Amino acid sequence: MFKPIVWVLCLAPLVYLIYSLYQDLGVNPIETFTNTTGIWTLRLIMITLAITPLRWLTGINQLVNYRRLIGLFAFFYASIHFITYVVTTFFVGGFSNFDASGLAADLTTRPYIVAGFTAFVLMIPLAITSTAGWIRRLGGKKWNWLHRLIYITAMAAVLHYYWKVSIKLVPVNPRNYAILVAILLAFRIWRHFAKRAASEV
Amino acid sequence: MLIKKAADIKASEVTPKELFLKRRQFIAAAGVTAAAVASNGFGLLGDDENVAAQNPAAQKFPNLKKSPFSTDEKLNSYRDVTTYNNFYEFGTDKADPGKYAGTLKPRPWTVVVEGQCAKPGSYNIEDIMKWAPIEERIYRLRCVEAWSMVIPWNGYPMSEFLKRFEPTSKAKYVQFKTLVDTKQMPGQTEPALQWPYVEGLRMDEAMHPLTLVGLGLYGEVMPNQNGAPIRLVVPWKYGFKSIKSIVRVSFVENEPLNTWKQQQSSEYGFYANVNPQVDHPRWSQGSERRLGEFFRRKTLPFNGYGDQVASLYAGMDLRKYY
Ligand code: HEM
Numbered sequence: 202m203f204k205p206i207v208w209v210l211c212l213a214p215l216v217y218l219i220y221s222l223y224q225d226l227g228v229n230p231i232e233t234f235t236n237t238t239g240i241w242t243l244r245l246i247m248i249t250l251a252i253t254p255l256r257w258l259t260g261i262n263q264l265v266n267y268r269r270l271i272g273l274f275a276f277f278y279a280s281i282h283f284i285t286y287v288v289t290t291f292f293v294g295g296f297s298n299f300d301a302s303g304l305a306a307d308l309t310t311r312p313y314i315v316a317g318f319t320a321f322v323l324m325i326p327l328a329i330t331s332t333a334g335w336i337r338r339l340g341g342k343k344w345n346w347l348h349r350l351i352y353i354t355a356m357a358a359v360l361h362y363y364w365k366v367s368i369k370l371v372p373v374n375p376r377n378y379a380i381l382v383a384i385l386l387a388f389r390i391w392r393h394f395a396k397r398a399a400s401e402v
Numbered sequence: 403m404l405i406k407k408a409a410d411i412k413a414s415e416v417t418p419k420e421l422f423l424k425r426r427q428f429i430a431a432a433g434v435t436a437a438a439v440a441s442n443g444f445g446l447l448g449d450d451e452n453v454a455a456q457n458p459a460a461q462k463f464p465n466l467k468k469s470p471f472s473t474d475e476k477l478n479s480y481r482d483v484t485t486y487n488n489f490y491e492f493g494t495d496k497a498d499p500g501k502y503a504g505t506l507k508p509r510p511w512t513v514v515v516e517g518q519c520a521k522p523g524s525y526n527i528e529d530i531m532k533w534a535p536i537e538e539r540i541y542r543l544r545c546v547e548a549w550s551m552v553i554p555w556n557g558y559p560m561s562e563f564l565k566r567f568e569p570t571s572k573a574k575y576v577q578f579k580t581l582v583d584t585k586q587m588p589g590q591t592e593p594a595l596q597w598p599y600v601e602g603l604r605m606d607e608a609m610h611p612l613t614l615v616g617l618g619l620y621g622e623v624m625p626n627q628n629g630a631p632i633r634l635v636v637p638w639k640y641g642f643k644s645i646k647s648i649v650r651v652s653f654v655e656n657e658p659l660n661t662w663k664q665q666q667s668s669e670y671g672f673y674a675n676v677n678p679q680v681d682h683p684r685w686s687q688g689s690e691r692r693l694g695e696f697f698r699r700k701t702l703p704f705n706g707y708g709d710q711v712a713s714l715y716a717g718m719d720l721r722k723y724y
Contacts, residue, residue: 228496231696290698292697293698356712
């Protein structure tokens with residue numbers, strides 16, 4: 202019912218980013234673009250993860266209707282973020298010169314990139330299986346299991362941010378996101394045990 | 403390419419036009435990118451962006467001596483140079499120094515000279531500025547974070563400065579320290595780094611003709627955010643070596659422990675020569691983003707100053723001494 206609103210809200214950061222770069226590119230527009238799409242990927246992952254606890258807290262079950270859409274938008278931002286990084290980092294001097302070995306080395310050896318790439322790659326099966334057809338084919342139980350990959354994505358994403366900003370520089374923002382992920386995942390662990398205790402009684 | 407007459411632009415108009423031009427070109431570039439037809443990196447800088455100093459209040463240098471060491475590459479704009487800075491004394495965001503460095507008082511300023519030399523003492527910045535003719539040196543600046551700029555520095559050779567103090571044979575290194583004053587440098591209330599910021603050079607590096615006492619840029623005295631009133635400029639090393647707002651110079655026997663090495667010695671060393679062969683543990687140093695360009699470019703050994711400085715490191719393992 203509120204889907205159009207969710208669409209607008211999820212697209213707004215990208216529209217605003219492009220608009221503000223149009224107004225003023227600033228000194229390093231590529232960095233601005235990469236960092237902003239990165240932070241919105243992370244925020245949308247957080248919102249996706251917050252839906253289940255919010256549902257539990259508020260009792261508004263309809264919230265779950267928007268989870269898939271927001272998750273897909275997280276994947277959308279992650280894809281833009283990833284493509285920007287590849288194009289603006291590994292085409293050295295122009296499109297004729299692609300540094301494939303540099304990309305391969307980055308994706309496999311640099312801790313913060315490995316973490317970001319892990320987070321991104323794990324989102325791919327979730328995006329693919331997000332359709333009603335796939336939910337039917339897999340069955341709710343298997344589908345739910347598969348989609349717990351988002352927990353690993355969330356942890357890897359925070360690690361990516363943390364390492365990017367460097368560990369020693371008192372990175373307040375990554376730390377806040379780490380705390381948020383910890384709370385969101387702790388909720389699930391708590392619920393898991395609470396349910397089990399309830400079923401044992 | 404857009405072509406525009408530079409002559410009839412009033413200073414007050416320059417910034418918006420520059421932005422406008424940059425934006426148009428960026429969008430054009432992005433469009434071409436999407437079409438995937440370009441074969442060379444296209445510059446995003448406007449042709450007339452290298453407009454001169456934009457702080458009308460700043461003291462100007464009247465007669466700048468040209469230098470054969472200057473590059474003829476396209477300059478980064480005054481705005482690039484003065485609004486994108488790593489100067490944690492004013493905050494860790496690159497926009498912070500440009501916004502907050504107004505609290506720094508570069509006059510009066512004294513530099514204390516001490517250690518292994520015949521003429522230690524306190525020296526006044528007004529005198530220091532007269533010790534040698536001020537030159538324009540257009541150098542590439544390569545940050546350890548893999549971005550770069552081209553900056554028209556003003557200053558004179560560090561050797562002219564250091565010779566005056568008559569360093570003794572025991573002076574193997576020279577160490578520099580930045581001001582510590584939380585009122586003038588509010589970023590120092592945060593433990594982002596250990597204060598004061600410390601840097602050092604081997605004596606032969608410090609005396610090398612490329613090494614500069616930085617006193618200004620774009621023909622005006624050094625803007626606060628760029629390290630007023632006196633800083634080091636070493637173009638073949640990563641930017642963090644070029645310490646800003648210097649208050650103390652010490653001639654020492656042993657290698658000084660520089661701030662970033664102290665902070666994280668696995669990532670930052672004493673030498674910090676620009677070297678595409680030796681990656682930072684968290685990113686490649688093989689290429690860099692020249693600010694204003696869409697594509698990255700290859701990083702050159704010693705930031706392109708190898709002909710002049712490679713001999714300083716003959717026989718040294720630069721993987722070990724990074
Ligand atoms: C779920 C996936 C991801 C999330 C949530 C994410 C998040 C972020 C965030 C928040 C930043 C901003 C850091 C800052 O503001 O300083 C960032 C920067 C960055 N990310 Fe990601 N990221 C993801 C995936 C990736 C992937 C797959 C890559 C590349 C393989 C990547 C490469 C980068 C790079 C290179 C930067 C630094 C950009 C710059 O400073 O110019 N990220 N990311």
